[in-house]
Amino acid sequence: MRLSFKGGIHPLRERHEGKNASKGQPIRAYIPQSVCIPMDMHIGAPSAPVVAKGDRVKMGQVIATAVGGIGIPVHASVSGEVVAVSQKQLLGKNPSTCVEIRNDLQDEWTELTPLGEAETAPAERIIQAVRDAGICGMGGACFPTHAKMSLPEGKSVDTVILNGAECETFLTSDHRLMLEEPGRVVDGLRLIMRAMKVSRGFIAVEENKMDAVKAMQEAARGREGVSVVVLKTKYPQGGEKQLIEAVTGRQVPSGGLPMDAHVNVFNVGTAAAVADAVILGRPLVSRVTTVTGCVKEPANLLLRIGTPVQEAIDAAGGCSEEPGKVFLGGSMTGIAMPDTSMPMTKANNGIVVMGQKEAVVAPPTPCIRCARCLAACPIRLNPQRLKELCDQQDYAKAKKEHVMDCIVCGACSYVCPAKLELSPAFKEAKDKITARRI
Amino acid sequence: MDYAAILKAVAALGGLGILFGLVLSFADKKFAVPVDERFTLVREAVAGANCGACGYAGCDAYAQAVVKGEADISLCTPGGQATLDALAAIMQKESAVAEVQVARVLCQGETGVVKPRYDYKGPKTCHMAVSLSGGPNLCNWSCVGLGDCVRVCRFDAMRIENGIVVIDENKCTACGMCVLECPRSVLRLLPKAARVTVRCRNEARPKEAREACSKACIACKLCEKACAYDAIHVNNNVARIDPAKCTLCGECVKVCPMKCIEQLP
Incomplete structure (x- = not known):
C-alpha cells in the first residue's frame, strides 16, 4: 500500500496529471543573453545590492548581501556587465529592486571554495555555507x-x-x-x-x-x-x-x-x-524549470536565475497557439503572469502556457451544498462554511473555524461544481487576519 | 362525568404555575443585576448601526464603555452632533462641536483615465487584484474599482461608477470602515468643509505618473506658487492641502495643468 494522507484530489487523472509531454525530456541548459535578478526572491528582507551600473561581474559573484537574520545573498547567474540596478514591477504588490546583467557568454566562475565531500565536510560549517550560497526552498515557497x-x-x-x-x-x-x-x-x-x-x-x-x-x-x-x-x-x-x-x-x-x-x-x-x-562551493545560480503546456517542444530547462520567462518559452519552441494564460508554477498553485518579460526566480519550478480555451474561467454560481470540498480538503476544514463567513466578512469567526490552517492548495476550488472561488477567498481572509491582528 | 380528574389536573398545573411564579419573582429580586440607568439612555442615543466606527464591538459595547467612563463620548461619528449633545447631557460632560467628516476618494482613475497594466481576470476583490503584480492599473496608488469598500459600507453611501468608487456625501457618516478596508489607502476621512482636495496620491516620479494616468499629480508646484495662504505643498511628488489653512479660494484648481485638484460646490 502506498503512503498517503486523508482527503485530497487527483487532478487531470485522465491526462496523467499533464506530465506526459515533458517527463521524457532530458534536462538541457539554456543560456540567456541577459538576466534580470530581483533582490526579493526569498522570504525575508530583500538583499542589498553591492554592484552598480557598469561593473563587471563573474558568475557566482555576490551582487547583493543578506539583510537581517533570515536573509540570504544573491549571486550573479551569468558573467558580464551590470547594465542597470533599478526598480521594476514584478509579480509582487510593490516594485522590486532588480540587477540586470548582460551576458558576455564566457561563463567565467568567480573563485569557489568547496567545503568537502558529502560525508566528510565539517558539519558545523554546512549551514553557513548554505546561507552563503543563497539557497532558499526551491519547491516554490x-x-x-x-x-x-x-x-x-x-x-x-x-x-x-x-x-x-x-x-x-x-x-x-x-x-x-x-x-x-x-x-x-x-x-x-x-x-x-x-x-x-x-x-x-x-x-x-x-x-x-x-x-x-x-x-x-x-x-x-x-x-x-x-x-x-x-x-x-x-x-x-x-x-x-x-x-x-x-x-x-x-x-x-x-x-x-x-x-x-x-x-x-x-x-x-x-x-x-x-x-x-x-x-x-557553487552558489545557487541556476535551476531546473519545466516549460510545458501549449509550447511546441515541452522541455525541462536548466535556466539561469533571472532569465526572462518569454525567453524560456521561446527556448521550448515558442507557443503552439495564442496563449490565454501563462502560469509561473503549475496549474494548481501557479500565478498567472500579466507580462512574460518578467524574470524567473529561484522558486520557479515550472512555466505552464495555457491556450485561450483552457484559460477561460466559468462564472461562479451559488453553493449547492454538495460537500465535495469537505471531502477534498487535506486539512479537513469546512470550505463551504468558511466561504460563507468570508463573504460576510466575519473574519473573527472564520479564524475560529481555523481558516488560518488553510494551505491554499486549491483542492476545494478544483472540485467545486458551482465554480466558487473558494481558496482565493481564504487567502484573502488569511492576509486580512494577519494584517489586522484579528 | 368525573369532574374530579379535571379538577386535580387544574389544581396540579395551577399549583406548579404559582410555585414557579413565586420562585421566579424571588430570583428576580434576589439575583437582580444592577443596570446603570444611563446605559439604556446612552444605548438609545447612539446611532445604532453597529458599524464599528467607535472601535468597539457594537453599539452595546460602546454604550457600556461610555457609562463606565472608559470611552470618549465623541466616538459615535454616525450619530453626529445630535448624539454628541445627547451623550454629553447624559454623562454630564461638556459637549464639543463635532467636526463633520466624510470619506473622500483621492483618485480620479476612471476607466480610460488611468492606463491598464494588464487585464485582470482573478477573484473580483481589490485585495486580490492589488496583490498580483501591483494591481491591474499602471498606477500603484489608484482605485482598483472592484468595490471592497462598497461591500463594507453599512450606509449605502458608496457605489462603483466607471471603474472608480463614488461616495454619496449625504449618506456617508464617516464611520471609516471603507478607509480601513481599502488596500490602496485611496480613501481618507477629511472634514466635510474642506471642499478643495487633491485627488491623487501618486508618489512616483512625475514622468512615470504622467505615463500612468492623465489626471495624475506631476509635482509641478504651480499650485504651491498660486496659493496665497501657504495651504498647499508638494511632498513626495504629490501635492497635499492643509484644510486648516485653505480658504477655498480655488486658485490652485485653476492653475493645475493635470486637473487633479477638485473643488466641490
Whole structure:
C-alpha cells in the first residue's frame, strides 16, 4: 500500500496529471543573453545590492548581501556587465529592486571554495555555507534554507524528508532531477542530515515516477539512514504537512511548523543545491524549470536565475497557439503572469502556457451544498462554511473555524461544481487576519 | 362525568404555575443585576448601526464603555452632533462641536483615465487584484474599482461608477470602515468643509505618473506658487492641502495643468 494522507484530489487523472509531454525530456541548459535578478526572491528582507551600473561581474559573484537574520545573498547567474540596478514591477504588490546583467557568454566562475565531500565536510560549517550560497526552498515557497536548518532553542527534529512528490500538475522538473542526478540529491540529503544531526532521512516520491524511485533507491544504497518511500499519486501530496502525515504518520499541530512534529521537509532541488554549495562551493545560480503546456517542444530547462520567462518559452519552441494564460508554477498553485518579460526566480519550478480555451474561467454560481470540498480538503476544514463567513466578512469567526490552517492548495476550488472561488477567498481572509491582528 | 380528574389536573398545573411564579419573582429580586440607568439612555442615543466606527464591538459595547467612563463620548461619528449633545447631557460632560467628516476618494482613475497594466481576470476583490503584480492599473496608488469598500459600507453611501468608487456625501457618516478596508489607502476621512482636495496620491516620479494616468499629480508646484495662504505643498511628488489653512479660494484648481485638484460646490 502506498503512503498517503486523508482527503485530497487527483487532478487531470485522465491526462496523467499533464506530465506526459515533458517527463521524457532530458534536462538541457539554456543560456540567456541577459538576466534580470530581483533582490526579493526569498522570504525575508530583500538583499542589498553591492554592484552598480557598469561593473563587471563573474558568475557566482555576490551582487547583493543578506539583510537581517533570515536573509540570504544573491549571486550573479551569468558573467558580464551590470547594465542597470533599478526598480521594476514584478509579480509582487510593490516594485522590486532588480540587477540586470548582460551576458558576455564566457561563463567565467568567480573563485569557489568547496567545503568537502558529502560525508566528510565539517558539519558545523554546512549551514553557513548554505546561507552563503543563497539557497532558499526551491519547491516554490522560497523560505531561506539555512533558517530552516537552524532550529530555535527547545525544538528538536529527528527526521528529514526530501520532497520529491511533485504533486503539482504539469511539472516534471523534480522528476528529471531525481532521474538524472540522484547522486547530488542524496549527497544534499546527507549534508542536511549531518548539519542538523538527524539520523533518519526519507526521500518521498509519488508512484507516478517509478523510474525516479528506482534511480533514487540505487543512489541511496549504502548511505547511512537514507531510505526511499513511495507515495500515492494525489494532490497535495507534496504539501509539507500532508507529506509528514503520509511518511511518518505524525500531524503538525494547528498553527504549528513541521519542527513541532519533529520533522523538517526540503525539496529535492534544494538538496541538490545544498550539495553543489558544499561539495563544489557553487552558489545557487541556476535551476531546473519545466516549460510545458501549449509550447511546441515541452522541455525541462536548466535556466539561469533571472532569465526572462518569454525567453524560456521561446527556448521550448515558442507557443503552439495564442496563449490565454501563462502560469509561473503549475496549474494548481501557479500565478498567472500579466507580462512574460518578467524574470524567473529561484522558486520557479515550472512555466505552464495555457491556450485561450483552457484559460477561460466559468462564472461562479451559488453553493449547492454538495460537500465535495469537505471531502477534498487535506486539512479537513469546512470550505463551504468558511466561504460563507468570508463573504460576510466575519473574519473573527472564520479564524475560529481555523481558516488560518488553510494551505491554499486549491483542492476545494478544483472540485467545486458551482465554480466558487473558494481558496482565493481564504487567502484573502488569511492576509486580512494577519494584517489586522484579528 | 368525573369532574374530579379535571379538577386535580387544574389544581396540579395551577399549583406548579404559582410555585414557579413565586420562585421566579424571588430570583428576580434576589439575583437582580444592577443596570446603570444611563446605559439604556446612552444605548438609545447612539446611532445604532453597529458599524464599528467607535472601535468597539457594537453599539452595546460602546454604550457600556461610555457609562463606565472608559470611552470618549465623541466616538459615535454616525450619530453626529445630535448624539454628541445627547451623550454629553447624559454623562454630564461638556459637549464639543463635532467636526463633520466624510470619506473622500483621492483618485480620479476612471476607466480610460488611468492606463491598464494588464487585464485582470482573478477573484473580483481589490485585495486580490492589488496583490498580483501591483494591481491591474499602471498606477500603484489608484482605485482598483472592484468595490471592497462598497461591500463594507453599512450606509449605502458608496457605489462603483466607471471603474472608480463614488461616495454619496449625504449618506456617508464617516464611520471609516471603507478607509480601513481599502488596500490602496485611496480613501481618507477629511472634514466635510474642506471642499478643495487633491485627488491623487501618486508618489512616483512625475514622468512615470504622467505615463500612468492623465489626471495624475506631476509635482509641478504651480499650485504651491498660486496659493496665497501657504495651504498647499508638494511632498513626495504629490501635492497635499492643509484644510486648516485653505480658504477655498480655488486658485490652485485653476492653475493645475493635470486637473487633479477638485473643488466641490
